[in-house]
Amino acid sequence: MKHGRKLLAPVAGYTPGEQPTDPGVIKLNTNENPYPPSPKVMEALRALDPGALRRYPDPVSARFRAACAARHGLPGPEWVIAGNGMDELLSLVLRTFVDPGDDVLAPYPTYSLYEVLCALHGCRMVSVDLDGDFQLTEAFFKTPARLCFLARPNAPTGVAVPRGAVERLCREFPGIVVIDEAYVDFCDDHCMDFPERFENAIVMRTFSKSFSLAGMRVGVAAARPELINEFMKVKDSYNMNAVSQAVGLAAIEDYGYMRASAERVRATRAWLRAELTALGFNVPESQSNFLLARWAGTPNARGLFEALRGEKNILVRYFPHRMLADALRITVGTDDECAALVRALGEIIG
Numbered sequence: 001m002k003h004g005r006k007l008l009a010p011v012a013g014y015t016p017g018e019q020p021t022d023p024g025v026i027k028l029n030t031n032e033n034p035y036p037p038s039p040k041v042m043e044a045l046r047a048l049d050p051g052a053l054r055r056y057p058d059p060v061s062a063r064f065r066a067a068c069a070a071r072h073g074l075p076g077p078e079w080v081i082a083g084n085g086m087d088e089l090l091s092l093v094l095r096t097f098v099d100p101g102d103d104v105l106a107p108y109p110t111y112s113l114y115e116v117l118c119a120l121h122g123c124r125m126v127s128v129d130l131d132g133d134f135q136l137t138e139a140f141f142k143t144p145a146r147l148c149f150l151a152r153p154n155a156p157t158g159v160a161v162p163r164g165a166v167e168r169l170c171r172e173f174p175g176i177v178v179i180d181e182a183y184v185d186f187c188d189d190h191c192m193d194f195p196e197r198f199e200n201a202i203v204m205r206t207f208s209k210s211f212s213l214a215g216m217r218v219g220v221a222a223a224r225p226e227l228i229n230e231f232m233k234v235k236d237s238y239n240m241n242a243v244s245q246a247v248g249l250a251a252i253e254d255y256g257y258m259r260a261s262a263e264r265v266r267a268t269r270a271w272l273r274a275e276l277t278a279l280g281f282n283v284p285e286s287q288s289n290f291l292l293a294r295w296a297g298t299p300n301a302r303g304l305f306e307a308l309r310g311e312k313n314i315l316v317r318y319f320p321h322r323m324l325a326d327a328l329r330i331t332v333g334t335d336d337e338c339a340a341l342v343r344a345l346g347e348i349i350g
Protein backbone atom coordinates (compact mmCIF):
# COMPACT_ATOMS: atom_id res chain seq x y z
CA MET A 1 0.00 0.00 0.00
CA LYS A 2 1.78 3.07 -1.36
CA HIS A 3 0.32 5.63 1.02
CA GLY A 4 -0.24 3.46 4.10
CA ARG A 5 1.54 3.84 7.41
CA LYS A 6 4.21 1.24 8.14
CA LEU A 7 2.54 0.47 11.46
CA LEU A 8 -0.71 -0.56 9.75
CA ALA A 9 0.73 -2.84 7.07
CA PRO A 10 0.74 -6.03 9.18
CA VAL A 11 -2.54 -5.26 11.02
CA ALA A 12 -5.53 -7.26 9.80
CA GLY A 13 -8.17 -5.21 11.63
CA TYR A 14 -11.02 -6.56 13.74
CA THR A 15 -13.46 -9.07 12.25
CA PRO A 16 -16.96 -8.29 13.54
CA GLY A 17 -19.58 -11.05 13.61
CA GLU A 18 -21.71 -11.42 10.52
CA GLN A 19 -24.85 -9.24 10.28
CA PRO A 20 -27.09 -11.08 7.79
CA THR A 21 -29.84 -9.23 5.90
CA ASP A 22 -32.14 -12.29 5.64
CA PRO A 23 -34.78 -11.81 8.38
CA GLY A 24 -35.35 -15.60 8.49
CA VAL A 25 -31.93 -16.28 10.03
CA ILE A 26 -31.82 -17.30 13.69
CA LYS A 27 -29.02 -15.02 14.77
CA LEU A 28 -27.05 -16.32 17.73
CA ASN A 29 -23.61 -15.03 16.72
CA THR A 30 -22.96 -11.53 18.14
CA ASN A 31 -24.32 -11.63 21.69
CA GLU A 32 -27.15 -9.19 21.11
CA ASN A 33 -30.13 -9.24 23.45
CA PRO A 34 -33.10 -11.08 21.87
CA TYR A 35 -35.58 -8.74 23.58
CA PRO A 36 -36.35 -5.14 22.58
CA PRO A 37 -35.08 -2.10 24.51
CA SER A 38 -37.26 -0.50 27.17
CA PRO A 39 -40.49 1.20 25.97
CA LYS A 40 -39.14 4.29 27.78
CA VAL A 41 -36.23 4.29 25.34
CA MET A 42 -38.59 4.26 22.38
CA GLU A 43 -40.60 7.09 23.99
CA ALA A 44 -37.41 9.14 24.42
CA LEU A 45 -36.59 8.60 20.75
CA ARG A 46 -40.05 9.73 19.64
CA ALA A 47 -39.91 12.76 21.94
CA LEU A 48 -36.61 14.06 20.51
CA ASP A 49 -36.80 17.75 19.72
CA PRO A 50 -35.49 18.56 16.20
CA GLY A 51 -33.43 21.28 17.92
CA ALA A 52 -31.44 18.51 19.58
CA LEU A 53 -30.26 17.45 16.13
CA ARG A 54 -29.70 20.98 14.84
CA ARG A 55 -27.42 21.91 17.73
CA TYR A 56 -24.20 20.21 18.81
CA PRO A 57 -24.73 17.75 21.64
CA ASP A 58 -23.56 18.31 25.21
CA PRO A 59 -19.81 17.62 24.82
CA VAL A 60 -19.54 16.03 28.26
CA SER A 61 -22.87 14.10 28.34
CA ALA A 62 -23.55 15.62 31.77
CA ARG A 63 -27.09 14.34 32.44
CA PHE A 64 -26.33 10.85 31.25
CA ARG A 65 -23.13 10.63 33.29
CA ALA A 66 -24.89 11.93 36.40
CA ALA A 67 -27.63 9.30 36.02
CA CYS A 68 -25.02 6.54 35.59
CA ALA A 69 -23.03 7.70 38.62
CA ALA A 70 -26.20 7.79 40.76
CA ARG A 71 -27.33 4.36 39.55
CA HIS A 72 -23.95 2.77 40.25
CA GLY A 73 -23.44 4.42 43.65
CA LEU A 74 -20.40 6.43 42.49
CA PRO A 75 -19.62 9.71 44.27
CA GLY A 76 -20.48 11.92 41.26
CA PRO A 77 -20.50 12.38 37.47
CA GLU A 78 -16.82 13.28 37.50
CA TRP A 79 -16.24 9.54 38.11
CA VAL A 80 -17.80 8.61 34.74
CA ILE A 81 -17.02 9.10 31.05
CA ALA A 82 -19.54 8.23 28.33
CA GLY A 83 -18.60 6.91 24.92
CA ASN A 84 -19.82 5.88 21.51
CA GLY A 85 -20.06 2.25 22.59
CA MET A 86 -17.51 0.58 24.84
CA ASP A 87 -15.27 -0.07 21.85
CA GLU A 88 -14.60 3.67 21.62
CA LEU A 89 -13.62 3.74 25.30
CA LEU A 90 -11.31 0.73 24.83
CA SER A 91 -9.51 2.56 22.06
CA LEU A 92 -9.46 5.74 24.13
CA VAL A 93 -7.94 4.03 27.15
CA LEU A 94 -4.85 3.08 25.13
CA ARG A 95 -4.50 6.55 23.64
CA THR A 96 -4.86 8.07 27.12
CA PHE A 97 -2.70 5.82 29.28
CA VAL A 98 -0.32 3.83 27.05
CA ASP A 99 2.65 5.06 25.03
CA PRO A 100 3.48 3.38 21.73
CA GLY A 101 6.06 0.68 22.48
CA ASP A 102 4.63 -0.11 25.93
CA ASP A 103 3.44 -3.59 26.95
CA VAL A 104 -0.27 -4.27 27.48
CA LEU A 105 -1.33 -7.45 29.26
CA ALA A 106 -4.42 -9.57 28.62
CA PRO A 107 -5.32 -13.19 29.23
CA TYR A 108 -5.82 -15.57 26.30
CA PRO A 109 -8.40 -16.27 25.04
CA THR A 110 -10.29 -13.02 25.43
CA TYR A 111 -12.03 -10.28 23.42
CA SER A 112 -9.94 -10.16 20.26
CA LEU A 113 -10.41 -6.41 19.76
CA TYR A 114 -7.85 -5.69 22.53
CA GLU A 115 -5.04 -7.10 20.42
CA VAL A 116 -6.15 -5.22 17.31
CA LEU A 117 -6.31 -1.93 19.23
CA CYS A 118 -2.82 -2.53 20.60
CA ALA A 119 -1.47 -3.19 17.11
CA LEU A 120 -3.12 -0.01 15.81
CA HIS A 121 -1.66 1.98 18.69
CA GLY A 122 1.83 0.53 18.24
CA CYS A 123 2.02 -1.11 21.65
CA ARG A 124 2.76 -4.76 22.36
CA MET A 125 0.07 -7.19 23.51
CA VAL A 126 1.42 -9.68 26.03
CA SER A 127 -1.03 -12.59 26.20
CA VAL A 128 -0.88 -15.08 29.06
CA ASP A 129 -2.92 -18.27 28.61
CA LEU A 130 -5.80 -18.97 30.96
CA ASP A 131 -5.74 -22.40 32.60
CA GLY A 132 -7.92 -25.35 31.56
CA ASP A 133 -10.87 -23.91 33.51
CA PHE A 134 -10.35 -20.49 31.85
CA GLN A 135 -9.06 -18.99 35.11
CA LEU A 136 -6.08 -16.63 35.58
CA THR A 137 -2.71 -18.28 36.29
CA GLU A 138 0.15 -17.21 38.60
CA ALA A 139 2.11 -16.23 35.46
CA PHE A 140 -0.58 -13.69 34.66
CA PHE A 141 -0.28 -12.02 38.06
CA LYS A 142 3.49 -11.96 37.71
CA THR A 143 3.55 -10.19 34.33
CA PRO A 144 4.08 -6.44 34.57
CA ALA A 145 2.77 -4.05 31.89
CA ARG A 146 1.54 -0.51 31.50
CA LEU A 147 -2.11 -1.56 31.32
CA CYS A 148 -4.09 -4.76 31.61
CA PHE A 149 -7.41 -5.73 29.99
CA LEU A 150 -9.58 -8.14 31.93
CA ALA A 151 -13.04 -9.00 30.62
CA ARG A 152 -15.24 -10.22 33.48
CA PRO A 153 -17.23 -12.21 32.48
CA ASN A 154 -14.74 -13.10 29.79
CA ALA A 155 -15.50 -13.46 26.11
CA PRO A 156 -15.72 -15.87 24.38
CA THR A 157 -15.62 -18.24 27.37
CA GLY A 158 -18.47 -16.73 29.43
CA VAL A 159 -16.48 -17.50 32.59
CA ALA A 160 -16.14 -14.85 35.32
CA VAL A 161 -12.96 -15.08 37.39
CA PRO A 162 -13.66 -14.61 41.12
CA ARG A 163 -13.92 -11.02 42.34
CA GLY A 164 -11.03 -11.83 44.68
CA ALA A 165 -8.77 -12.44 41.69
CA VAL A 166 -9.61 -8.99 40.30
CA GLU A 167 -8.91 -7.44 43.72
CA ARG A 168 -5.51 -9.12 43.78
CA LEU A 169 -4.79 -7.87 40.28
CA CYS A 170 -5.68 -4.27 41.20
CA ARG A 171 -3.46 -4.50 44.29
CA GLU A 172 -0.43 -6.10 42.62
CA PHE A 173 -0.45 -4.90 39.02
CA PRO A 174 1.77 -1.85 38.48
CA GLY A 175 -0.39 -0.20 35.80
CA ILE A 176 -4.01 0.55 34.92
CA VAL A 177 -6.46 -2.38 35.23
CA VAL A 178 -9.36 -2.15 32.77
CA ILE A 179 -12.20 -4.34 33.99
CA ASP A 180 -14.43 -4.92 30.96
CA GLU A 181 -17.92 -5.56 32.33
CA ALA A 182 -19.71 -5.75 28.97
CA TYR A 183 -21.64 -8.83 30.14
CA VAL A 184 -21.82 -8.16 33.85
CA ASP A 185 -25.60 -7.70 34.03
CA PHE A 186 -25.87 -11.45 33.34
CA CYS A 187 -23.39 -12.22 36.15
CA ASP A 188 -23.97 -12.86 39.87
CA ASP A 189 -21.73 -9.96 40.98
CA HIS A 190 -19.70 -7.02 39.64
CA CYS A 191 -16.73 -4.74 40.40
CA MET A 192 -18.33 -1.30 40.16
CA ASP A 193 -17.05 -0.55 43.68
CA PHE A 194 -13.42 -0.97 42.54
CA PRO A 195 -12.75 2.59 41.27
CA GLU A 196 -13.38 3.87 44.81
CA ARG A 197 -11.16 1.18 46.31
CA PHE A 198 -8.28 1.11 43.80
CA GLU A 199 -6.63 4.12 42.17
CA ASN A 200 -5.71 2.07 39.06
CA ALA A 201 -9.13 0.46 38.35
CA ILE A 202 -11.28 1.45 35.37
CA VAL A 203 -14.61 -0.37 35.06
CA MET A 204 -16.29 -0.31 31.65
CA ARG A 205 -19.89 -1.09 30.75
CA THR A 206 -21.81 -1.26 27.48
CA PHE A 207 -25.50 -0.72 26.76
CA SER A 208 -25.24 -3.09 23.77
CA LYS A 209 -26.07 -6.30 25.59
CA SER A 210 -28.30 -6.11 28.67
CA PHE A 211 -29.99 -2.84 27.60
CA SER A 212 -30.60 -4.12 24.01
CA LEU A 213 -28.95 -1.02 22.48
CA ALA A 214 -26.14 -2.42 20.29
CA GLY A 215 -27.41 -0.34 17.37
CA MET A 216 -27.28 2.87 19.39
CA ARG A 217 -23.60 2.74 20.51
CA VAL A 218 -23.57 3.65 24.21
CA GLY A 219 -20.85 2.79 26.71
CA VAL A 220 -19.48 4.17 29.98
CA ALA A 221 -16.30 3.90 32.01
CA ALA A 222 -16.02 4.54 35.75
CA ALA A 223 -12.75 5.57 37.42
CA ARG A 224 -11.23 8.12 39.80
CA PRO A 225 -11.77 11.73 38.61
CA GLU A 226 -8.04 12.19 37.95
CA LEU A 227 -8.20 9.34 35.42
CA ILE A 228 -11.49 10.56 33.91
CA ASN A 229 -9.90 14.00 33.43
CA GLU A 230 -7.15 12.42 31.34
CA PHE A 231 -9.74 10.62 29.20
CA MET A 232 -11.58 13.92 28.70
CA LYS A 233 -8.48 15.51 27.18
CA VAL A 234 -8.19 12.79 24.56
CA LYS A 235 -11.78 12.09 23.51
CA ASP A 236 -13.39 13.73 20.48
CA SER A 237 -15.22 16.91 21.49
CA TYR A 238 -18.63 15.44 20.68
CA ASN A 239 -17.96 11.76 21.11
CA MET A 240 -21.53 10.95 22.12
CA ASN A 241 -24.30 12.18 19.86
CA ALA A 242 -27.52 13.78 21.12
CA VAL A 243 -29.67 10.72 20.33
CA SER A 244 -27.34 8.34 22.18
CA GLN A 245 -27.31 10.63 25.22
CA ALA A 246 -31.12 10.81 25.33
CA VAL A 247 -31.55 7.08 24.77
CA GLY A 248 -28.82 6.15 27.25
CA LEU A 249 -30.47 8.33 29.88
CA ALA A 250 -33.90 6.75 29.32
CA ALA A 251 -32.33 3.29 29.48
CA ILE A 252 -30.43 3.80 32.74
CA GLU A 253 -33.50 5.39 34.33
CA ASP A 254 -35.56 2.30 33.49
CA TYR A 255 -33.09 -0.02 35.20
CA GLY A 256 -35.81 -2.44 36.33
CA TYR A 257 -36.72 -3.20 32.72
CA MET A 258 -33.10 -4.15 31.97
CA ARG A 259 -32.91 -6.32 35.09
CA ALA A 260 -36.04 -8.24 34.04
CA SER A 261 -34.70 -8.70 30.50
CA ALA A 262 -31.35 -9.99 31.84
CA GLU A 263 -33.20 -12.39 34.16
CA ARG A 264 -35.08 -13.90 31.21
CA VAL A 265 -31.81 -14.42 29.38
CA ARG A 266 -30.28 -16.06 32.46
CA ALA A 267 -33.22 -18.48 32.75
CA THR A 268 -32.91 -19.47 29.08
CA ARG A 269 -29.14 -19.80 29.51
CA ALA A 270 -29.60 -22.40 32.24
CA TRP A 271 -32.03 -24.37 30.06
CA LEU A 272 -29.79 -24.19 26.99
CA ARG A 273 -26.71 -25.25 28.92
CA ALA A 274 -28.54 -28.34 30.25
CA GLU A 275 -29.77 -29.25 26.75
CA LEU A 276 -26.34 -28.83 25.17
CA THR A 277 -24.77 -30.91 27.93
CA ALA A 278 -27.35 -33.63 27.29
CA LEU A 279 -26.34 -33.61 23.60
CA GLY A 280 -22.72 -34.27 24.62
CA PHE A 281 -21.24 -30.76 24.62
CA ASN A 282 -18.93 -29.64 27.41
CA VAL A 283 -20.18 -26.20 28.43
CA PRO A 284 -18.33 -24.18 31.10
CA GLU A 285 -20.66 -22.35 33.47
CA SER A 286 -21.39 -19.00 31.83
CA GLN A 287 -22.02 -15.73 33.61
CA SER A 288 -22.80 -13.93 30.36
CA ASN A 289 -25.45 -14.01 27.63
CA PHE A 290 -23.66 -16.68 25.60
CA LEU A 291 -22.28 -20.18 26.05
CA LEU A 292 -19.02 -21.67 24.83
CA ALA A 293 -20.05 -25.18 23.82
CA ARG A 294 -17.05 -27.47 23.37
CA TRP A 295 -17.47 -30.49 21.15
CA ALA A 296 -15.27 -33.55 20.67
CA GLY A 297 -17.57 -35.47 18.28
CA THR A 298 -18.25 -35.77 14.55
CA PRO A 299 -18.65 -33.62 12.57
CA ASN A 300 -16.19 -31.36 14.35
CA ALA A 301 -17.07 -27.89 15.69
CA ARG A 302 -16.35 -26.19 12.37
CA GLY A 303 -18.52 -28.78 10.63
CA LEU A 304 -21.36 -28.08 13.08
CA PHE A 305 -21.00 -24.33 12.51
CA GLU A 306 -21.17 -24.80 8.74
CA ALA A 307 -24.11 -27.23 8.89
CA LEU A 308 -26.07 -24.88 11.17
CA ARG A 309 -25.40 -22.00 8.80
CA GLY A 310 -25.86 -23.82 5.50
CA GLU A 311 -28.68 -26.26 6.29
CA LYS A 312 -30.55 -24.77 9.23
CA ASN A 313 -30.26 -21.01 8.73
CA ILE A 314 -28.85 -20.64 12.25
CA LEU A 315 -25.81 -18.45 12.83
CA VAL A 316 -23.49 -19.05 15.77
CA ARG A 317 -19.84 -18.00 16.11
CA TYR A 318 -16.85 -20.19 15.36
CA PHE A 319 -13.27 -19.10 16.12
CA PRO A 320 -10.57 -21.08 14.27
CA HIS A 321 -8.06 -20.22 16.99
CA ARG A 322 -5.98 -21.98 19.60
CA MET A 323 -8.03 -23.22 22.63
CA LEU A 324 -11.28 -22.34 20.81
CA ALA A 325 -11.32 -24.37 17.59
CA ASP A 326 -13.24 -27.22 19.26
CA ALA A 327 -16.12 -24.96 20.29
CA LEU A 328 -19.13 -22.93 19.17
CA ARG A 329 -19.97 -19.68 20.86
CA ILE A 330 -23.72 -19.48 21.08
CA THR A 331 -25.63 -16.33 22.05
CA VAL A 332 -28.61 -17.00 24.33
CA GLY A 333 -31.64 -16.07 22.22
CA THR A 334 -35.34 -16.37 22.96
CA ASP A 335 -36.69 -19.69 24.25
CA ASP A 336 -37.95 -20.51 20.74
CA GLU A 337 -34.65 -19.67 19.07
CA CYS A 338 -32.72 -21.81 21.55
CA ALA A 339 -35.17 -24.70 21.15
CA ALA A 340 -34.71 -24.48 17.35
CA LEU A 341 -30.93 -24.58 17.82
CA VAL A 342 -31.10 -27.64 20.07
CA ARG A 343 -33.39 -29.43 17.57
CA ALA A 344 -31.06 -28.55 14.68
CA LEU A 345 -27.95 -29.73 16.52
CA GLY A 346 -29.71 -32.99 17.43
CA GLU A 347 -30.50 -33.56 13.75
CA ILE A 348 -26.95 -32.78 12.58
CA ILE A 349 -25.30 -34.91 15.23
CA GLY A 350 -27.82 -37.70 14.61
Ligand SMILES: Cc1ncc(COP(=O)(O)O)c(C=O)c1O
Binds near residue numbers: 030154
Ligand atom coordinates in the same frame (compact mmCIF):
# COMPACT_ATOMS: atom_id res chain seq x y z
C1 LIG B 1 -15.94 -8.22 26.03
C2 LIG B 1 -16.54 -7.11 25.23
N1 LIG B 1 -16.22 -5.85 25.52
C3 LIG B 1 -16.72 -4.81 24.83
C4 LIG B 1 -17.59 -5.02 23.77
C5 LIG B 1 -18.03 -3.83 22.95
O1 LIG B 1 -19.21 -3.26 23.33
P1 LIG B 1 -19.84 -2.06 22.50
O2 LIG B 1 -20.94 -2.64 21.64
O3 LIG B 1 -20.37 -1.13 23.53
O4 LIG B 1 -18.77 -1.43 21.66
C6 LIG B 1 -17.95 -6.31 23.42
C7 LIG B 1 -18.86 -6.53 22.28
O5 LIG B 1 -19.09 -7.59 21.80
C8 LIG B 1 -17.41 -7.38 24.16
O6 LIG B 1 -17.70 -8.65 23.84
